[in-house]
Amino acid sequence: MKPVTFNHAMQLAVLRIGVALTILAKILVEFDQLDMLFSQHGIIQDVLTKPLDVSYALSLPKVIEFFGIRNEHLFLTGLYAVFGLAACFLLFGLYTKISTFICLLIHLMVFNGYNLLAFGFDGFLFTLLFYTLIFPVQKVFSLDQLMSKKVQTIVPERLNLYLRVLQIHLCIVYFTAGFSKLGGQEWMNGTAIWQAINQPQFYTDLTPFVKALASYPWVSALLTWGTLAVELFFPLLIWVKWGKMQAFVLIGVLLMHVFIGAAMGLQMFAWIMIVFDLSAFGGILFKWSNQLFLAIFDRKSNAYEEEISGLNGCRN
DSSP states (O other): OEEOOSTTTHHHHHHHHHHHHHHHHHHHHHGGGHHHHHSTTSSSOHHHHGGGOOTTSOOHHHHHHHTTOOOHHHHHHHHHHHHHHHHHHHHHTSSHHHHHHHHHHHHHHHHHHTGGGOOHHHHHHHHHHHHHHHSOGGGSSSHHHHHOSSOOOOOHHHHHHHHHHHHHHHHHHHHHHHHHHTTOHHHHHTOHHHHHHTSGGGOOTTHHHHHHHHTSHHHHHHHHHHHHHHHHHHHHHTTOOSTTHHHHHHHHHHHHHHHHHHHHSOHHHHHHHHHHHHHHHGGGTOOOOHHHHHHHHOTTOOOOEEOTTTSTTOOO
């Protein structure tokens, strides 16, 4: 048995911090448009949302109606202020579980009430918030851990279970995304990326450069089939402990999301997927100083122990 390197335990900190930063970015984007997005007089009226309403689901419109809230602007502003405060607490790991629950509850109410405005990003944010709530993220790199009078430890076997859940979920996401593309003509003939970047809603400052490159058929085909290959083979190759295979595969999928964010303007979606990737498999890349983290965050006990290469199937 050797002292833990924190390469894998730090993935829980990445999950917590990444989710908190995502929420703060979401608030920054939406705060000036709350009335337009979520009020009864916004861009989507009740006549469209009510037929899609689920009676047993907690939603923001139901809360507003139940309490008879008249000043929606003040209510929405206050709600998002609480949302932001809870996200700041989550970022630093202060009252982590309470902060996570508040963030999850508010996001759930918005997500359920305005699903016509929801995208894949919102679903992944909800998923990672749920994992943040049930996993012991407060025990790694947090103010809760520093202020605790009790020894904060994570049993390696349980840490292995937490990370395995994230890993299997992520692998299912990529495989299903890749498999669903196999039936698409654009993905088979190599033109999917070219068609995507030519859609006005995906225009960014980088679009002209990417369009110039993708105007060559072989470049468009390479980008298209490369994306398809990454999604289909990621669930298999990420477990291969041959050379630097795991690191190359993880970096490859991270670069794919950087491209999606930069070239297609889907920055929030790209960011939440990068958080998901690093939370699940970031231990492949993390090379933190063992002594530093033991000294700061495990000063009461040297209880974290594991086989250096035995945790979560990844190499240190």
